[in-house]
Amino acid sequence: MLEIENLSMYYDTAKKPVKAIQNVSLKLDQGEILGLVGESGCGKSAMLLTIMRLIPYPGKIKYGQIKLDGENILTKPGREMRRLRGQKISMIFQDPMTTLNPVFKVGEQVRESLRIHEMVASNSSIPFLDGARKRKEMEMVLKLMQEVGIPSEESRYHEFPHQYSGGMQQRALIALALSCRPDLLLADEPTTALDVTIQAQIMALLKQINQERGTGIILVTHDLALAAEFCHRIAVMYAGEIVEMGKTQDVIENPQHPYTDGLLHSIPKITTQKQKLLPIMGTVPDLADLPEGCSFYPRCSQAHDKCLCAVDIVELLEGHQVRCAIYQ
Numbered sequence: 411m412l413e414i415e416n417l418s419m420y421y422d423t424a425k426k427p428v429k430a431i432q433n434v435s436l437k438l439d440q441g442e443i444l445g446l447v448g449e450s451g452c453g454k455s456a457m458l459l460t461i462m463r464l465i466p467y468p469g470k471i472k473y474g475q476i477k478l479d480g481e482n483i484l485t486k487p488g489r490e491m492r493r494l495r496g497q498k499i500s501m502i503f504q505d506p507m508t509t510l511n512p513v514f515k516v517g518e519q520v521r522e523s524l525r526i527h528e529m530v531a532s533n534s535s536i537p538f539l540d541g542a543r544k545r546k547e548m549e550m551v552l553k554l555m556q557e558v559g560i561p562s563e564e565s566r567y568h569e570f571p572h573q574y575s576g577g578m579q580q581r582a583l584i585a586l587a588l589s590c591r592p593d594l595l596l597a598d599e600p601t602t603a604l605d606v607t608i609q610a611q612i613m614a615l616l617k618q619i620n621q622e623r624g625t626g627i628i629l630v631t632h633d634l635a636l637a638a639e640f641c642h643r644i645a646v647m648y649a650g651e652i653v654e655m656g657k658t659q660d661v662i663e664n665p666q667h668p669y670t671d672g673l674l675h676s677i678p679k680i681t682t683q684k685q686k687l688l689p690i691m692g693t694v695p696d697l698a699d700l701p702e703g704c705s706f707y708p709r710c711s712q713a714h715d716k717c718l719c720a721v722d723i724v725e726l727l728e729g730h731q732v733r734c735a736i737y738q
């Protein structure tokens with residue numbers, strides 16, 4: 411369904427370009443859930459915003475293609491792109507409180523999204539809103555709110571975002587994203603601000619949407635354990651590049667890149683004896699000032715001279731790709 415080839419997107423800032431995405435190639439089949447994991451500042455949100463073609467200023471696509479059902483969406487005019495957003499691709503943004511408009515009732519925001527996308531889809535002007543039409547639209551919104559698990563939807567429809575709890579706001583965002591039944595859902599850290607119980611409920615909801623509607627999902631998270639539980643495949647991102655990608659089981663049980671290995675060792679385990687955690691030392695480099703060769707080299711426990719040369723991503727086993735000088 412989605413095919414990204416050699417995609418690079420830089421923020422052209424006044425000083426140096428910030429290389430937020432570099433040479434990323436990936437595929438997503440219909441009904442598949444891909445987890446995109448990595449530390450803060452690795453370019454995960456940049457990746458999703460680029461797929462939506464909602465790149466914030468001064469971001470620019472440098473090379474590459476993004477194909478949706480075989481068509482390159484990077485060459486599509488703005489109006490066509492608006493039609494695709496909502497109908498084919500939809501996004502749950504990272505922060506519910508800044509995505510929802512604080513001065514409009516939540517139900518009305520979902521209704522507006524439905525109307526605008528219907529208008530764009532049918533290539534018509536805003537339909538005249540008589541009582542019957544408004545009631546019909548409201549019914550659709552209430553059904554959607556019920557589907558995403560917002561309780562007492564009739565009264566919740568008329569509430570403002572600040573009257574919702576964090577989990578409820580997240581559900582409202584999911585309702586917004588699902589309002590036009592997209593084929594592909596991009597979820598940017600949909601559970602980061604939530605406690606584990608609500609996190610489990612939201613993830614179960616996404617899984618249900620995936621299974622019942624066959625919606626493909628790209629789930630961005632910094633939580634490898636969460637990705638391991640819900641995703642069919644995992645792509646590990648570091649400094650704008652995909653460093654390892656493969657089936658969840660392969661990546662988790664048999665990590666080939668020292669960065670993935672480091673991430674896995676940073677997760678506390680409650681089943682084993684008391685053990686010191688082994689964090690990855692240092693931080694993600696400045697994406698405007700990346701080191702020569704492999705970007706992970708300065709933090710890598712297995713670094714050697716070869717790492718200073720450019721490193722390509724290679725397929726080690728079937729469907730398991732790694733970008734590391736050890737395998738060049």
Ligand SMILES: Nc1ncnc2c1ncn2[C@@H]1O[C@H](COP(=O)(O)OP(=O)(O)OP(=O)(O)O)[C@@H](O)[C@H]1O
Nearest residue numbers: 421428430450451452453454455456466467468697
């Ligand atoms: N408008 C902008 N102008 C310049 N640089 C930007 C802009 N937006 C983001 N960046 C930079 O792009 C890089 C990638 O940011 P991005 O938001 O994609 O990270 P992320 O992986 O989503 O992190 P997090 O887990 O914290 O959400 C960061 O170095 C960030 O500072």
Ligand SMILES: [Mg+2]
Nearest residue numbers: 454455456504
């Ligand atoms: Mg982000």
